[in-house]
Amino acid sequence: MEPFDQRLAPEFFDRAQERVRAMMAEEGFAAILTEHPEDIAYLTGFFHHPSERPVAVWLEASGRVVMLLPELEREYAQSQSARAELVAFFEFPGIVAPFSVLADAVRPRGRIGFASTMPYARLASARSAMPEAELVGTDLLARARHVKLPEEVALHREAARITDRMLEAGVRLVTDAVAAGGDLPTEAELERHVTATGAGIMYGEHRNVVVASLLAGGLVYSGANSAFPHGLPSVNRLRAGDTFMLSLGCAVGGRFIEGERTFVLGEPTAEQRRYHDTIHAAQQLGRETIREGLECREANRLCLDVIREAGLGEFIRHRQGHGIGLGMHEAPWLEDGDDTLLVAGMVVSNEPGIYVPGHAGYRISDSMLVTADGAEALTTFPRALDDCIIPL
Incomplete structure (x- = not known):
């Protein structure tokens, strides 16, 4: 009997991301930002131990998916075949704040949803790094996860x-x-x-x-x-x-x-x-x-x-x-x-x-x-x- 494989195929994450994009279109979001470990695992397949070093996913309505992570996690994310483009910062708190590294990569503008579970300090850092974006709290990702594939x-x-x-x-x-x-x-x-x-x-x-x-x-x-x-x-x-x-x-x-x-x-x-x-x-x-x-x-x-x-x-x-x-x-x-x-x-x-x-x-x-x-x-x-x- 073949061992039970716990790893989901890449196509699963493509469908999960498309489900979220469809909801974003209905609710008028240009992108979604989340740093919740469960959301990150759902969207990309990357499981990690949360710490003071932020890991976050930026998902755009246009199709781009970017994961912000510390450099020390890059190889680990690659080993899990994380379904996202990786953008890394060296350390926390860093000379350049992590969310500024993300903002430099994605150039955020427009109405951006952020997961309402985001801690205040990280939200404040994201707002500071994204002055041209309107950051709006949403439970969209939680709702997307309700119905299991x-x-x-x-x-x-x-x-x-x-x-x-x-x-x-x-x-x-x-x-x-x-x-x-x-x-x-x-x-x-x-x-x-x-x-x-x-x-x-x-x-x-x-x-x-x-x-x-x-x-x-x-x-x-x-x-x-x-x-x-x-x-x-x-x-x-x-x-x-x-x-x-x-x-x-x-x-x-x-x-x-x-x-x-x-x-x-x-x-x-x-x-x-x-x-x-x-x-x-x-x-x-x-x-x-x-x-x-x-x-x-x-x-x-x-x-x-x-x-x-x-x-x-x-x-x-x-x-x-x-x-x-x-x-x-x-x-x-x-x-x-x-x-x-x-x-x-x-x-x-x-x-x-x-x-x-x-x-x-x-x-x-x-x-x-x-x-x-x-x-x-x-x-x-x-x-x-x-x-x-x-x-x-």
């Missing part, structure tokens, strides 16, 4: 397959410890094990592995620690009767997936069963209702109303979900304040949860591919409580 969907699917195997590995570590009759793993030990599993699969079965902000890993917490929605793994050791959560994911070709399940060690109490069953019902409704044409805020309402109607609304701490792509968290947001219409090709999380202080948290998440007539759960590990009990 087919090659991206293939990367998400592979990341989902690996995430399911990471969940299986976490359960196996705990069940093996129970069978051995010794100490159960700590949260930190469990986190290290599932992370090594995900990374090991990629390095063993893939080529051209892209190490983005996270290759594989996640949040692992048990008992009262899991009542913090984003609590970090600790040295707490799992104990009989605990609720524990595996909130895992990975990135293949820089495209993320998350999959989360909540488990119980031993026979669940009536309270644990009520909490888990409620979240399972809310998450199931989310899988049934997410579809093209549904507003994000309506998806969120339908899902979280299940929890409210069960009398557990006081334990809600967050929205139903969010977009997933080159960022683990990106727009659109399945939340009351986002009226974005879901569109086929989007990937979003479906992750309702409740968090009972001093007791535990309960969350189930799948990464969903939105389709014209519904949505497909890319992560498939079993969700019901009876499938998430670790017998003692």
Whole structure:
């Protein structure tokens, strides 16, 4: 069997750039400027470690694509076949400011969109270097990334397959410890094990592995620690009767997936069963209702109303979900304040949860591919409580 190749073909970036140009034409931009690492990877295929030295992409309506980068990154960008003309500055801050080097190369004029994520200091530097341009903030690139191209969907699917195997590995570590009759793993030990599993699969079965902000890993917490929605793994050791959560994911070709399940060690109490069953019902409704044409805020309402109607609304701490792509968290947001219409090709999380202080948290998440007539759960590990009990 041929290794799975994480590197996208040059033609992908040509299509991504053309998608952005079409949106630029509709919105009246002569060029777009972004220094966001995810935008840069989307437009050119160049992944890098962000630092004080700016890396930016300038994309013109006329067709020219220029990437500003420090000289020390030039060979690295070439090794990734970055789909852009490279313009380098020697060092930061430099005798000549980096954005002045870019301006000398592109001669900016007219209405220029800049990614609204750009930090103030870099925006100020760009404005100073481009006095004849009208720099206008825009979320155009974020919107362009909403709907995944087919090659991206293939990367998400592979990341989902690996995430399911990471969940299986976490359960196996705990069940093996129970069978051995010794100490159960700590949260930190469990986190290290599932992370090594995900990374090991990629390095063993893939080529051209892209190490983005996270290759594989996640949040692992048990008992009262899991009542913090984003609590970090600790040295707490799992104990009989605990609720524990595996909130895992990975990135293949820089495209993320998350999959989360909540488990119980031993026979669940009536309270644990009520909490888990409620979240399972809310998450199931989310899988049934997410579809093209549904507003994000309506998806969120339908899902979280299940929890409210069960009398557990006081334990809600967050929205139903969010977009997933080159960022683990990106727009659109399945939340009351986002009226974005879901569109086929989007990937979003479906992750309702409740968090009972001093007791535990309960969350189930799948990464969903939105389709014209519904949505497909890319992560498939079993969700019901009876499938998430670790017998003692």
